Amino acid sequence: MAQATNYVVTPFNWLGKASIALIGELGAIAIFFTQASCLIFSLPLQVSKTVQQVFFIGAKSILIILLVGLFTGMVLGLQGYYTLVKFGSEGVLGAAVALSLIRELGPVMTALMIIARAGSSMAAEIGIMRISEQIDALDTMDINPIRFLVSPRIVASVISFPLLTAIFDVIGIIGGYLSGVVLLGINSGIYLNRIETSVVMQDVSGGFIKSLAFGIIVSTICCYQGYFTHMRPGGFGAKGVSLATTSAVVLSCVLVLIVDYVLTSVLL
Amino acid sequence: MNTPLIELKKVTKRFGTRTILNRLNLTIFEGDITTIIGKSGGGKSVLLKHIIGLLKPDEGEILINGKDLKNMTRNERTLFKRQASYMFQNNALFDSLTVFENIALPLREKTRLREDAIKSQVLAKTDQMELSEVTYKYPSQISGGMQKRVALARALVTEPKIIFFDEPTTGLDPLRKNAVLGMIAHHQKKIGFTAVLVSHDIPDVFFISNRVAIIDDGQIPFQGTPIELEQSENPVVQEFIKGQTNLKDELTGLNTKQDVKDMLIQEMDRVNRLQGSFPVIMFTIDNMEQINKHIGYITAQRIVQCLGTLLKDHFDSTGTSARYSQNEILMVLPHTDLKDAKQVLDELAIDLQKQEIFQAKSYPKACLSFSILAGLAEAGPGMDLDSLIGQALSCQKIIAHVECIKHGERA
Numbered sequence: 001m002a003q004a005t006n007y008v009v010t011p012f013n014w015l016g017k018a019s020i021a022l023i024g025e026l027g028a029i030a031i032f033f034t035q036a037s038c039l040i041f042s043l044p045l046q047v048s049k050t051v052q053q054v055f056f057i058g059a060k061s062i063l064i065i066l067l068v069g070l071f072t073g074m075v076l077g078l079q080g081y082y083t084l085v086k087f088g089s090e091g092v093l094g095a096a097v098a099l100s101l102i103r104e105l106g107p108v109m110t111a112l113m114i115i116a117r118a119g120s121s122m123a124a125e126i127g128i129m130r131i132s133e134q135i136d137a138l139d140t141m142d143i144n145p146i147r148f149l150v151s152p153r154i155v156a157s158v159i160s161f162p163l164l165t166a167i168f169d170v171i172g173i174i175g176g177y178l179s180g181v182v183l184l185g186i187n188s189g190i191y192l193n194r195i196e197t198s199v200v201m202q203d204v205s206g207g208f209i210k211s212l213a214f215g216i217i218v219s220t221i222c223c224y225q226g227y228f229t230h231m232r233p234g235g236f237g238a239k240g241v242s243l244a245t246t247s248a249v250v251l252s253c254v255l256v257l258i259v260d261y262v263l264t265s266v267l268l
Numbered sequence: 269m270n271t272p273l274i275e276l277k278k279v280t281k282r283f284g285t286r287t288i289l290n291r292l293n294l295t296i297f298e299g300d301i302t303t304i305i306g307k308s309g310g311g312k313s314v315l316l317k318h319i320i321g322l323l324k325p326d327e328g329e330i331l332i333n334g335k336d337l338k339n340m341t342r343n344e345r346t347l348f349k350r351q352a353s354y355m356f357q358n359n360a361l362f363d364s365l366t367v368f369e370n371i372a373l374p375l376r377e378k379t380r381l382r383e384d385a386i387k388s389q390v391l392a393k394t395d396q397m398e399l400s401e402v403t404y405k406y407p408s409q410i411s412g413g414m415q416k417r418v419a420l421a422r423a424l425v426t427e428p429k430i431i432f433f434d435e436p437t438t439g440l441d442p443l444r445k446n447a448v449l450g451m452i453a454h455h456q457k458k459i460g461f462t463a464v465l466v467s468h469d470i471p472d473v474f475f476i477s478n479r480v481a482i483i484d485d486g487q488i489p490f491q492g493t494p495i496e497l498e499q500s501e502n503p504v505v506q507e508f509i510k511g512q513t514n515l516k517d518e519l520t521g522l523n524t525k526q527d528v529k530d531m532l533i534q535e536m537d538r539v540n541r542l543q544g545s546f547p548v549i550m551f552t553i554d555n556m557e558q559i560n561k562h563i564g565y566i567t568a569q570r571i572v573q574c575l576g577t578l579l580k581d582h583f584d585s586t587g588t589s590a591r592y593s594q595n596e597i598l599m600v601l602p603h604t605d606l607k608d609a610k611q612v613l614d615e616l617a618i619d620l621q622k623q624e625i626f627q628a629k630s631y632p633k634a635c636l637s638f639s640i641l642a643g644l645a646e647a648g649p650g651m652d653l654d655s656l657i658g659q660a661l662s663c664q665k666i667i668a669h670v671e672c673i674k675h676g677e678r679a
Contacts, residue, residue, distance in 0.1 A: 125364070136322050137360035141374045141426075142349035148377070 032146070032227070033220045036154055039147035049152040050159075057118040057153070057219075058160030062167065068113055069168040072105060073097060073175020080176070081184050090180075094191035095198035097176030098169075102199060102207045106169040108260050110161065111214035115252045119222040122153055123248035126226030127241035135227070150223040154216065161215030162208045169207070206267040213263060214256050221255065222248040272331075273298040273430070273462055274319055279328035280486075281314060288314050290486030291328065296479075301456055301463040303473050305508060306483035312466040313357055315483065316432045319464065320354050321345065350378065353428040357435045357466075359419040361407040367394065368403045371422045378426070393421040396451075412439050420448060424455055433465045437473075445469060449476050470508065482508055522576045528590030528598055532653055535602045545648045547609040549599040550660035551575060555638035556595035562636050567625075572597070574625050575640065582616045598657070606646050613642060617667035626668050639669040 076097045084090045126149055129135050138145045173195065180186045225248035229240045274296040281289040288311040296302045296319075306312050317323040318330060321337060330337040332348055340348070353374075361370050371390045375381055381389075394403050397417040402410045407418065416439060423431055436452065437445040449469070453476040456463055467473040474480060474494040481491040482504060489504045490497065497505060535546060553559075553575070559568045572591070579589045579599060587601040601609050620640060624630055643664030647656050 129362075132363070133356050133358060133360040134362055136317075137354070137356060137362075139322060140320050140349065140352070140354035141378065142346055143374075143377045 028228075029220060029224050032150075032224050033154075033216070036146050036150040036220070036223070039144060040151045040155055042147060046147070046152050049148075050155045053152045053156030054159050057114065057156050058163060061114055061117050061160070061164055064113055064117060065110060065164050065168050066171050068109060069106075069171035070175040070178075072109055072168075073101065073172030073177075074179040075175075076100060076105075076172070077176035077179030077184070081180055081186070090184075090186055091190045092194055092198075093176065093180045093186055094173075094194035097180070098173050098195040098199050099203060101169050101172040101176075102203050104260070104264070106165045106172065107161075107207050107210035107214060108256060110165045110168045110211060111218060111256045112253060114157075114161065114164065115218050115222070115249055115256070119218050119252050120245050120249050122219065122222040123226040123245045124241055126150075126223055127229035127244045130227060130229045131237055131241060146227070150219075150227065153223055154219045157215035157219035158212060159215075161211040161218075165207060165211040202267075206263075209267065210260060210263050213259055217255050217259060218252045221252045224248075225251070272296065273333060274464075275331040275334075276315075276319070277329050277331065279315075279318060279325045279330060281311075281318065281323065281325050287486055289318070289325070292483070292487050294481055294488050294491060296462065296464055298462050299460055300478040301453070301465060301476055302479045302481060303465045303467055303477040304481050304483055305467060305470060305473075308468075310483050311486055312483055313434050316354070316434055316464065316466060320352060320432055321349070351429040352432065353423045353426055353430070354432045355419050355423040355434060355436055357438070359407070359415045361415055361418055361422075363407050366404050366406055367399060367410065367418050370407065370418055371425050374422065374426045389425060390421075393425050397421045413441065413444055416440060417444075417448070420451070427459055428461060430462045430464070433463060433467075435466055435468065437467060437469050446472065449473060452476060522572075522597060523588060523590040525590055525592055525598075528588060528592070528600060529653070531588055531600055531602075532647075532656075535600065536647060536651070536653070536656075538602075539647055540649050543649050545606075545646050546600070546602045547604060547606045547644055547646050548601065548656060548660055549609065549613060550592070550643045550645070550657065550664065551579075551597040551599065552641040552643075552661075552664060553595040553638065554641055554666075555636065558636050559638055563631055567631075571625055574623055575620070578616060578619055578623075582612050582619070592657075598660075606644070609644060613644060613667070617642070620668040623668075626670055628670050631670070637669070637671045639666045641665060642667045 077093060080093050080096045081090055084093055084096065126135075129149070135145045135149070138148055177188075177191060181188045181191050225244040226241075229244040230236075232240050232243055272295045274294075276292055276294040278291045278293060279289050280287065280291055292315070294304075294315070304312050304315065314323060318325055324338065332340075335344065337345070337348075362373065365373065368390055371393055372386050375386045375389065379386075391400075391403070394400050397420060399414060399417055399421065402414055407415055410418070416436065420433075420436060423433070433452065437448050440448060449472060452463060452465070455461070456476075465473065465477070474497070477494055479491065480494050480497050481488050482497075484504045490500055490502050492500070498509065500506075532548075539545060553568075553571060556568055559571065575597060576589065579587075579597070583589070583599065583601065583604075586604050587599050589597055589599045592598040604612075620626060626640075641664040643660040643662065645656055645660035645663065
């Protein structure tokens with residue numbers, strides 16, 4: 001009887017523990033973000049460090065964003081054309097490509113690409129600094145490690161994400177143009193005109209709101225995972241850093257997609 | 269007596285079930301160099317991290333200028349941190365910054381100095397630490413010894429009032445080690461900071477320390493001046509001071525004096541009860557000081573080592589040998605009779621004389637004579653330890669000898 005009760009109780013036990021751990025973790029991330037964002041405004045402002053991070057997160061990601069954006073746009077053009085042509089409405093291809101890019105694919109794909117390129121390196125860099133006592137060294141020098149390491153990265157992400165999203169959107173629309181107009185022969189004027197008539201400011205601002213939210217989420221999660229590498233159960237040293245990096249990437253990606261759904265439902 | 273700057277009162281720290289610091293008390297005085305010595309993994313670094321505030325104690329209090337660290341306001345804590353600096357055991361250099369940027373970081377972040385003033389201060393420090401050639405290299409591109417000096421330069425560059433050095437000389441060659449210790453002492457005299465040093469460099473580190481604290485089993489069984497340390501009869505202190513001799517004895521394969529004394533007392537008891545007897549042999553290396561002086565320390569140790577090994581070979585498991593003093597080895601043979609002992613001793617003498625280390629030709633540049641003496645005594649009922657040793661010493665005769673006949677000509 002007791003064993004039977006155990007079988008019933010154990011899953012609930014596990015669920016309860018996991019839920020408490022998740023809520024605790026989210027709370028800790030929220031406190032971490034609040035601290036880091038308050039410290040952004042502490043004087044003197046860390047302009048040069050922020051510019052360096054904008055260069056690393058933003059400028060150095062342009063090439064990959066261009067490539068991914070171009071091919072996403074091209075494949076959208078291609079798929080969209082063959083789907084729309086069945087209904088004889090290939091003329092709306094421009095609108096389909098532009099709206100899906102500006103509202104959804106632009107912010108989400110950009111965020112996923114930056115997670116892969118810069119988010120993982122943020123987690124790994126801060127994680128290595130943690131295990132080699134560099135963060136403790138900052139603390140002993142009375143340099144606030146969160147202000148020194150995390151705040152510039154959050155600011156840089158908030159600046160870079162919308163800009164990279166904008167680049168992604170534009171290059172994606174050009175990609176759609178290449179496959180739709182140049183390769184498949186849709187009229188160029190119709191393609192561009194449909195974009196102009198269908199895209200409204202609300203679509204653009206919605207996309208930017210998403211990219212701002214993603215910037216904050218990605219930078220906070222990645223820095224948090226690196227910063228608390230040493231607190232991970234069962235992961236020490238290099239293994240701890242690798243686990244932290246993996247968690248940072250997985251958690252950021254999942255959260256980006258969840259928040260994307262929530263924001264879309266709010267914005268629509 | 270200086271005023272206490274830092275006081276640790278009944279500080280306890282546990283990691284899981286392991287107690288690292290156990291109601292530990294320590295006082296650090298202003299303007300002193302206080303050295304903390306102790307076994308590896310004994311909590312020395314943990315102790316330092318508690319004082320700087322990187323770790324918080326589970327129990328007890330840490331007083332800085334009489335004020336508890338945990339009750340300090342944010343400003344007071346900031347003020348303390350600005351006055352302090354910490355040199356980490358593994359250096360904790362920022363590996364994505366150059367040597368120059370590493371040393372400049374605390375100045376750039378925490379002072380309002382102009383960039384050219386920072387540059388001149390940093391370059392002065394790199395010059396002092398012989399790091400000029402690697403100023404613009406990254407920590408991973410320079411040697412471990414250099415990294416240590418970069419960490420030292422970074423700790424000193426802000427001219428702090430309190431510096432915590434966590435093993436500043438570990439991994440350095442003997443020359444650089446002395447240079448670093450010298451540098452710490454020199455800067456301390458010049459700037460007058462309070463230094464807390466964790467080190468294994470016994471006895472070198474004692475020469476620059478005003479106070480020494482020994483950490484053992486999470487407590488401080490001794491704190492005082494190096495002179496007090498030397499005269500202390502505390503067994504833990506003795507263990508540390510004689511740590512080096514112990515190591516040598518391990519190399520020579522000999523037991524410690526205490527071991528053999530304990531065994532002798534036990535055997536004497538048995539003899540008294542059973543009315544039996546057993547032989548002891550006292551070996552003396554004559555002229556040991558001269559060997560140290562004219563040939564060298566290593567040779568003197570090798571002679572002891574050679575004798576120790578041969579004793580083991582000849583007496584096998586029947587006896588126990590121990591370093592009785594610097595030049596004396598005592599052998600106790602509880603299960604042998606006098607006749608057998610005599611016979612083995614004769615065989616040992618022949619073997620000993622054949623060894624290369626007892627050939628005059630091994631010492632072409634030094635002319636001195638030395639010999640190994642051995643004295644056999646029998647422990648019987650009613651004898652005490654001193655008279656037994658005295659008897660063995662009084663009947664010593666030469667069993668091996670190296671003779672220098674005259675300058676340049678050897679036997």
